[in-house]
Amino acid sequence: MLDIRIERTSSPKAKPADETKLGFGKIFTDHMFIMDYNPEEGWHDPRIVPYAPIPMDPACVVFHYAQECFEGMKAYRTADDTIQLFRPEKNAERMQSTHDRMCIPPIPVEDFVQAVKALVDVERDWVPHTDGASLYIRPFTIATDVGLGVHASHLYKFMIICAPSGAYYAEGINPVRIYVEDDYIRAAPGLTGFVKCGGNYAASIKAGELAEEKGFSQVLWLDGVERKYVEEVGSMNIFFKIDGKIYTAATVGTVLPGVTRRSCIELMKDWGYEVIEGKLAIKTIMEASRAGKLEEVFGTGTAAVVSPVKELVYEGESAFIGDGKIGPLTQKLYDTLTGIQWGKIEDTKGWTVPVC
Numbered sequence: 001m002l003d004i005r006i007e008r009t010s011s012p013k014a015k016p017a018d019e020t021k022l023g024f025g026k027i028f029t030d031h032m033f034i035m036d037y038n039p040e041e042g043w044h045d046p047r048i049v050p051y052a053p054i055p056m057d058p059a060c061v062v063f064h065y066a067q068e069c070f071e072g073m074k075a076y077r078t079a080d081d082t083i084q085l086f087r088p089e090k091n092a093e094r095m096q097s098t099h100d101r102m103c104i105p106p107i108p109v110e111d112f113v114q115a116v117k118a119l120v121d122v123e124r125d126w127v128p129h130t131d132g133a134s135l136y137i138r139p140f141t142i143a144t145d146v147g148l149g150v151h152a153s154h155l156y157k158f159m160i161i162c163a164p165s166g167a168y169y170a171e172g173i174n175p176v177r178i179y180v181e182d183d184y185i186r187a188a189p190g191l192t193g194f195v196k197c198g199g200n201y202a203a204s205i206k207a208g209e210l211a212e213e214k215g216f217s218q219v220l221w222l223d224g225v226e227r228k229y230v231e232e233v234g235s236m237n238i239f240f241k242i243d244g245k246i247y248t249a250a251t252v253g254t255v256l257p258g259v260t261r262r263s264c265i266e267l268m269k270d271w272g273y274e275v276i277e278g279k280l281a282i283k284t285i286m287e288a289s290r291a292g293k294l295e296e297v298f299g300t301g302t303a304a305v306v307s308p309v310k311e312l313v314y315e316g317e318s319a320f321i322g323d324g325k326i327g328p329l330t331q332k333l334y335d336t337l338t339g340i341q342w343g344k345i346e347d348t349k350g351w352t353v354p355v356c
């Protein structure tokens with residue numbers, strides 16, 4: 001159990017006037033959580049302090065060798081003004097797996113969850129009141145040793161910041177166009193595709209920019225060895241409904257084990273769908289499209305929630321999905337998940353956790 005010191009700001013910022021125009025991750029709240037690590041004391045000095053820049057030596061390891069990682073979570077305001085989190089222990093567990101891969105000392109799951117709850121409690125007035133908007137929470141860890149040798153740092157900072165946010169995509173819940181990337185790759189066996197480190201995203205930016213220039217929202221990554229099998233999309237996992245069955249890549253080393261992904265799989269299995277986690281070739285998807293059997297495609301992620309895809313472009317050929325509108329299963333998943341998150345439908349799964 002952390003003994004968190006709280007220092008409140010004396011100059012709170014004005015809250016956003018129009019919660020329908022928040023965008024994603026653009027405005028930050030009044031406070032942040034910080035906790036330091038050194039080998040003598042372990043994780044220590046947990047504190048919530050006014051949001052501000054942090055002084056850092058230019059030779060810190062994180063700036064040169066990217067020893068860092070992050071998580072993405074949200075806090076939701078229900079109709080009766082309860083503020084709640086969605087499966088926060090799952091993010092804590094994934095952060096542990098990421099810390100392990102990045103040679104960063106672990107943070108106990110209960111300490112991570114306690115820190116998130118404590119900060120959200122201090123910032124509860126920042127949790128949006130508007131449908132579809134929430135408080136995006138960004139926990140992250142950075143290596144702060146000073147020096148240019150390529151080694152694991154001895155010093156770290158674990159921090160949490162919060163951003164009241166709306167939809168991740170400008171399209172909102174409207175279907176997006178995705179470019180199937182067959183040149184650049186995101187991950188390969190033995191690398192870091194299964195964890196949430198910034199390096200994965202840094203390596204993805206070039207392909208994402210090129211795709212955006214061509215009018216796509218994001219790229220769909222193929223496996224890094226054969227460039228044959230679908231893995232994930234820029235900021236989300238991806239699912240394909242083909243001839244009644246649901247397919248998604250297995251999380252076996254190169255794909256991020258998304259919390260929304262896992263939750264959607266559980267819901268679909270409850271509803272009687274066969275969900276296959278395994279290898280799915282892009283060629284199979286294009287063939288299914290030609291045969292009129294590619295029924296729905298959607299991405300899942302904390303930021304993106306459940307995001308319908310209307311078109312995939314692979315080697316110059318377009319696969320159009322449905323009639324360009326959100327499909328019934330995608331809509332049902334979106335409604336159920338957001339219904340549970342915003343407390344509009346009963347949480348029979350025990351997924352929501354109130355912030356007291």
Ligand code: COI
Nearest residue numbers: 072073235301302303304
């Ligand atoms: C999230 O969905 O929370 C993520 O972390 C994706 C992010 C890169 C926007």
